[in-house]
Amino acid sequence: MHTPNLDIDSEFDKMLNRVRLGEHFSFSRFGDGELHVIKNGKFKCTQWTLDGNEKENTLFRDAMLHSLTYDRSNYFIGLPCSCREDSDQFRDYIFSNFKLNASHMTFSALFVNAMYRRLQKELIPVLKKHPIALVANDKSNIEHFKKLGFKLKMFFPVPNNAWKMHQQIVTQVLDEIKIHNTKNHIFLISAGPVANTLIPILHSAHPENTYIDIGSSLDQQLGLPKGTRNYLQPHGWKKLARCIWHRPIYRNQITCSSIGKSKTYRAYLKLRALLTTIIENMY
Numbered sequence: 398m399h400t401p402n403l404d405i406d407s408e409f410d411k412m413l414n415r416v417r418l419g420e421h422f423s424f425s426r427f428g429d430g431e432l433h434v435i436k437n438g439k440f441k442c443t444q445w446t447l448d449g450n451e452k453e454n455t456l457f458r459d460a461m462l463h464s465l466t467y468d469r470s471n472y473f474i475g476l477p478c479s480c481r482e483d484s485d486q487f488r489d490y491i492f493s494n495f496k497l498n499a500s501h502m503t504f505s506a507l508f509v510n511a512m513y514r515r516l517q518k519e520l521i522p523v524l525k526k527h528p529i530a531l532v533a534n535d536k537s538n539i540e541h542f543k544k545l546g547f548k549l550k551m552f553f554p555v556p557n558n559a560w561k562m563h564q565q566i567v568t569q570v571l572d573e574i575k576i577h578n579t580k581n582h583i584f585l586i587s588a589g590p591v592a593n594t595l596i597p598i599l600h601s602a603h604p605e606n607t608y609i610d611i612g613s614s615l616d617q618q619l620g621l622p623k624g625t626r627n628y629l630q631p632h633g634w635k636k637l638a639r640c641i642w643h644r645p646i647y648r649n650q651i652t653c654s655s656i657g658k659s660k661t662y663r664a665y666l667k668l669r670a671l672l673t674t675i676i677e678n679m680y
Contacts (some may be wrong), residue, residue, distance in 0.1 A: 475505030478640030538620030
């Protein structure tokens with residue numbers, strides 16, 4: 398499947414402008430965990446584990462497939478970059494097995510690595526101008542979230558491994574939208590793969606809202622543990638990484654893959670990352 402080359406900064410700009418202009422759209426991200434489910438029917442990581450019986454796993458995988466192949470106006474899917482394609486071949490699997498709308502594709506890494514700073518400095522302030530509905534971990538510190546300036550109108554707490562009750566979560570959110578006649582809200586969804594199953598259903602039933610799979614990028618605002626992701630560490634070199642779609646946009650563009658990066662080069666990147674962190678904290 399042929400798709401045009403994409404620039405991750407330009408893709409971020411597009412989403413930022415949609416929010417600024419008050420456009421209604423949906424964004425569902427597929428990372429390695431979600432694609433493991435679609436490809437293999439199982440997955441395990443620190444945050445969640447697909448470990449149900451065969452019927453539960455199949456129902457959830459079918460819901461994930463619906464999210465991946467759902468094709469409607471203003472519904473966008475985030476897919477893996479090509480940085481790690483040599484090791485996981487997810488892009489080849491997706492493009493070989495599913496008919497997707499190329500104009501609705503973007504990066505799943507739109508809020509992480511080097512883009513995390515742009516999320517915090519540019520997108521978060523714009524989100525605070527809109528009424529927010531939040532679907533997030535039940536351990537989220539909602540009072541902290543509101544004190545930061547978010548106009549929180551609705552909160553749907555979900556437990557760890559929420560995929561096991563994804564159908565109940567969908568029903569609950571749909572019911573509340575209907576009861577309150579919720580319109581012109583931005584739904585920020587930080588619920589692992591449940592976001593994928595929830596967003597296309599909400600987009601279809603209530604297109605007068607915006608639905609964003611923001612993931613763990615919102616953990617800081619939710620008062621949740623910072624986590625161990627490389628780009629969140631003071632010396633994490635991935636905070637310099639800008640993912641590529643087919644080929645680099647910039648000369649010497651740093652990708653998110655460790656493959657091909659020597660220990661010496663990674664040490665240099667870590668030093669650059671640490672200096673970047675120091676400079677960022679000064680302003």
